[in-house]
Amino acid sequence: MSGQQARRTRLKADTVGGLFWVAGGLWIAWEGRELGLGTLRDPGSGLILFWVGLAMAAMSAVTLVTGFLARPAAAGEWADWHGLEWRKLAVVLATMIVYAGALEPVGFIPATLVLMAVLFRAVEPQPWHVVLLGALITTTVVYVVFKLGLGTQLPDGLLGAG
Amino acid sequence: MDIWQSLALGFGVALDPINLAYCFLGVFIGTLVGVLPGIGPVAAMSLLLPVTFNITPEAGIIMLAGIYYGSMYGGSTTAILVNIPGEAASVITTIDGHQMARQGRAGPALGMAAIGSFIAGTLAIVGLMLLAPPLTKLAVKFGPVEYFSLMVLGLTILSYLTHGSMLKALVMACFGVVLGLIGLDSISATPRLTFDRLELIDGIGLVPIVMGLFGVAEILVNLERELKRSIVEAKITGLMPTLKDWGMSKWALARGSLIGFFLGILPGGGAVIASFLSYAVEKRISATPERFGHGAIEGVAGPEAANNAAAGGAFIPLMTLGIPPNVIMALLLGAFMVHGLQPGPLMMTRNPEVFWGIIASMYVGNIMLLVLNLPLVGMWVQVLRVPYRILFPLILMFCIIGVFSVGNAIFDIYVMIGFGIVGYLMRKFGYEGAPLVLAFVLGPLLENNLRKSLILSRGxxxxxxxxxxxxxxxxxxxxxxxxxxxxxxxxxxxxxxxxETA
Structure with missing residues (x-):
């Protein structure tokens, strides 16, 4: 990606990011106002939130405007996102979310075995025997270190042994 | 109690077998995360923060501090041998360090990095020891007004020195303050931004945020890159630099130590900036600047001294004022608070064993690091061969277990995943995480001091x-x-x- 192209990408990203933070800042300022600003002699709970929110919105507005004004409509503006491996990212994130949900009902050992097996496969496809052996070894080591060594409370779940 | 008595007390604490063991564990893990690209000291310290709950405050802080300065040592090994910085403060070491390795001089480069780090680290501890007591006396004069203004300055400096747009860094600092204010208002007990969720009443934890922004996000970004490593295969021999090497490096070491120490003290400064500045200074004043970039040993000695001295200097604002100058010190502040300790001007008199114990442990830790990094360098080279397809899933799992073990709360895992996505998007859109985390820690203090100042001054x-x-x-x-x-x-x-955060 050329330097100019990188700059264009950043500018486009600035308009999107700027818009998001302007809205976010205004919402925070609103929440601060709702909480009560109080007086200068007796500042309320929302005083800092109000002013910090306004500052965020103002600074983001500058980023937004500079990004928008300098925006050259050219191809490759989203080059930062080229080569993005959506599937890999989605699988890793979804696995972690499902793991968090399953950890307590299913228990540490079975949930972690599945988590590790899926992660080992998702990050880079490897033979199944490597995946399963890796999952088994890491789950055992983590269980021994955290549960038995450090006394961390890991959920028992279905097996009643987690 | 004079300084020597205090130091004797400190060594009594640091040489306690349990504390020695935790010091070793800290510097060992520090070197490990320094060596391994993809996980830095911030993530490692967050991961091990829960471990400190079950041990004494001295042992816990000694271990966490060991991870910090240990990572500064370890980062240089990867920089020299693989041309990838193990952590951000070693970026500059890749330039001349890796060139030296390619010329068959990996041994002297590693030796200079380790010994230079040791010298600078030790000098910084002496500086910390001498400067902390007078600064503590000055800090007693600080009221809420001064604390508020100093924190504003710290956040501004960090935003100023952060890569990319300063406006974006300031937006992140504001966002960090807002996140820090989630939960019950400490003065009026009003819930703020809790969305009626019971889990948010006490606010969001530092660990899930840091692990998300720096651990999970780092892996997500790396998943879409093809990371290649070219490890210098030649056997590493002759770790001791020659007399000529020492002659060329001695002033670079001294200058690097000074630059690092003073930049470390600066709120918002840190090891990364110190190493870059040291390199720039060495190149500028060198009689043969053309050697830089082609294996100049001063280009290794200066920056390595600077990043280690900065790690020592950074303890000064935390220990004397109770204000963390960077993200890593913010984590240490969290560890102090977990144990009911408040770093600041009164710590030296109220908890002298903790204060001086930490300082003395840093001397001991530096000696351990010298042993770990010189004779055992071959072991770290083997660690470097662990493939990413194994490493990344392991880091993700450690992040999850680490976050869960802080409070046995599934909610924290979701928070971490959420901040992992936020951190990933922040990198894509050019926003930095360091101002956010520092502001998150300083936010409640900032608000408290501002409100107190206004109440005391009657508005x-x-x-x-x-x-x-x-x-x-x-x-x-x-x-x-x-x-x-x-x-x-x-x-x-x-x-x-x-x-600062890579």
């Missing part, structure tokens, strides 16, 4: 400019902000601004 904002220390801090912050409007100064800033 008079002039109190912030009438008191000299406060006026100086705010004036400097304003100057930094205005300097970005001057094109020449803005260009200068872009040159020195760095990614």
């Amino acid at each position: 008079d904002f002039m109190t912030f400019v009438e008191r000299p220390i406060s006026a100086a801090c705010l004036g400097l912050a304003l100057l930094l902000l205005l300097s970005t409007l001057v094109p020449w100064l803005r260009a200068k800033r872009q040159k020195i601004a760095l990614d």
Whole structure:
């Protein structure tokens, strides 16, 4: 990606990011106002939130405007996102979310075995025997270190042994 | 109690077998995360923060501090042998360090990095030991007005020195303050931004945020890159630099130590900036600047000394004022608070064993690191061969277990995943995580001191400019902000601004 192209990408990203933070800042300022600003002699709970929110919105507005004004409509503006491996990212994130949900009902050992097996496969496809052996070894080591060594409370779940 | 008595007390604590063991564990893990690209000291310290709950405060802080300065040592090994910085403060070491390795001089490069780190680390501890007591006396004079202004200055400096747009860094600092204010208002007990969720009443934890922004996000970004490593295969021999090497490096070491120490003290400064500045200084004053980039040993000695000295200097604002100057010290502040300790001017008198124990442990830790990094360098080279397809899933799992073990709360895992996505998007859109985390820690303190100042001054904002220390801090912050409007100064800033968090 050329330097100019990188700059264009950043500018486009600035308009999107700027818009998001302007809205976010205004919402925070609103929440601060709702909480009560109080007086200068007796500042309320929302005083800092109000002013910090306004500052965020103002600074983001500058980023937004500079990004928008300098925006050259050219191809490759989203080059930062080229080569993005959506599937890999989605699988890793979804696995972690499902793991968090399953950890307590299913228990540490079975949930972690599945988590590790899926992660080992998702990050880079490897033979199944490597995946399963890796999952088994890491789950055992983590269980021994955290549960038995450090006394961390890991959920028992279905097996009643987690 | 004079300084020698205090130090004797400190060594009594540091040489306790349990504390020695935790010190070793800390510097070992520090070297490990320094060596391994993809996980840095911030993530490692967050991961091990829960471990400190079950041990004494001295042992816990000694271990966490060991991870920090240990990572500074370990980062150079990867930089020299693989041309990938193990952590951000070793970026500059890749330039000449890897060139030396390619010329068959990996041994002296590693030796100089380790011994230089040891010398600078030790000098920084001496500086910390000598400067902390007088600064503590000065810090007693600080009231809420001064604390507020100093924190504003710290956040401004960090935003100023952060890579990329300063406006974006300031937006992140504001976002960090907002996140820090989630939960019950400490003065009126009003819930703020809790969305009626019971889990948010106590606010969001530091660990899930840090692990998400720096651990999970780092892996997500790396998943879409093809990371290649070319490890220098030749056997590493002759770790001791020659007399000629020492002659060329001695002043670089001294200058690097000084630069690092003083930049470490600066709120918002840190090891990364110190190493870059040291390299720039060495290249500028060298009689043969053309050697830089082609294996100049001063290009290894100066920056390595600087990043280790900065790690020592960074303890000063935390230990004397109770204000963390960077993200890593913010984590240490969290660890102190978990144990009911408040770093600051009174710590030296109230908890001298903790204060001096930590300082003495740093001497001991530096000696351990020298042993770990010179004779055992071969072991770290083997660690470097662990493939990413194994490493990344392991890091993700450690992040999850680490976050869960802090409070046995599934909610924290979701928070971490959420901040992992936020951190990933922040990198894509050019926003930095360091100002956010520091502001998150300072946010509640900032608010508390501002409200106290206003109540004490009966709503008079002039109190912030009438008191000299406060006026100086705010004036400097304003100057930094205005300097970005001057094109020449803005260009200068872009040159020195760095990614502190990588």
